[in-house]
Amino acid sequence: MNTKEVNSANIPLIISDGCCVHFGSSPALESVNFSINRGKKVAVVGPNGGGKSTLFNALAGLIPLTEGSLTIEGSTPEEAKGKVSYVPQKDLINWNFPLSVKQVVEMGITTKKLSSLRNRKQVNDKIKKALKDVGLEEKINNNIKSLSGGQLQRVLIARALAQDSEILLLDEAFSAVDIGAQEDIMQLINSINLDGKTILIATHDVNNLEEKFDEVLCLNTHCCAYGDPSEVLTPEVIKEMYGSHSELFNNKSHFKTEGNNSND
């Protein structure tokens, strides 16, 4: 029995119970219910403005809930800080800074306690291990400006690994990278997942989700469906998420043709 099988036991790690987030009078998330077990690899899909990033921000403790509850191992996201690593969308990062790969990964170990960085050897070992895990060990001293989009994404994932948290949130991890790099990132995510980490990835790519992910969370402000991708990605759910654009997905043979497993 491997690590994943042990950790994939039905132990809810993240529970959303009627989670609502409003920005002023505009709802970003409305009564979202789901329960994610430990060790799962979950795709979070939905249209722009559907609440994917808002959910990640709430899970990361960056924004408060308006109503309902969102817990990580029974704690609020604010209390659970440190258990969650967040790889934000790349355009939210200030790439002006001429930093080395090592400096970026070291941020995953940086804490508010100033003394925590005194043990240089321990810190360097953690950085090297994280970079080895993402296959960028030899790039440790490179300037981040010399890296491709896919490599930058892997550096940010290495930073999250160095943090050594249980949950990894990746917002638009596959955007602005070519197909080869997407494949590399997916393989990397699979190997991280095998180590027992729970991974949530916001993505616009709804192709072959059942091959890549254990579960899919379909969001369009509310939760349209949550569960096994091969079961919940029905035409009705697709229509609920994408409205008139759902016809773009009609020819996808893997979508189930009956039933709607919406949690709402």
Add this chain to the structure above:
Amino acid sequence: MIELILDPLKYDFMIRSLVTAFASGAMLSILGPFAINRNMGFMADAIAHATLPIIAVGVFLGFSISELGVPAAILIAIFLGLIIKNTNIGEDTAIGIIFSSFFALGFVLISLLEVTINLEDLLFGQILAVSTSDVYIVISLLLIVLVVVIVYFKQLLFYSFDPIGAEVKGLNTTFLNYLFLILLSIAIVGSLQTVGVILVLSMLIIPAAAAKLVTDTFVTSIKVSIFFGVISSITGLYLSYFLNLPSGPSMSLVATGIFVLSFIFNKVSKKGSLATVTIS
């Protein structure tokens, strides 16, 4: 050559000015690389202009500009931070409103309180008038900026590079935001007598921009920025002494000259792209 360098040192006011120029140049250049990479030039300009009402009231009450430095800087930083955070009109717009309205308020207060301030000195600096206590204050401010940046370097860098990631990691990003604003305000207010309200931005931005053109790493760019900043302020002061030029503008022009040379060096050595550079 040595005689030329030593000649101004026979005057006490020149020794005071040189030490102040060194401290101001270094203090601004330490923060410059953070400021330019965070696109905070306009913010820095607003801080400089927002000091005018405080200077007017302070001088009216009998304080010097340097003596007002720390309290003024903290007030300005907190005020700017609060306004930007609590308005939804956009950061640039909020800064623009503060910038112009405080500058206007400063002039109105100078007129109303009948404060005796030489406006040209205030706008462009008058380093030759610094007192011994001013020198001690500016050196103290330099030490504060230097020590705080060294102690909080990794946290400030993380916050500047990825504020969301830093917050998720549990860093106190509100504290780091205000800390940097306070440091920036301290450096700006502490340098007003050296280069004045208008030109202080040049000594913050230009050495850092020149350093960015000739270096590959952030840490190196800070070191080179400090070097360029100190060279600009000291050389500018010497030019001012020998050629009877205004000191603040002379420093600013020397910094501009260094920037032009760095720009040419960058183009000639094809270092504009860091694509193939590795950091040792």
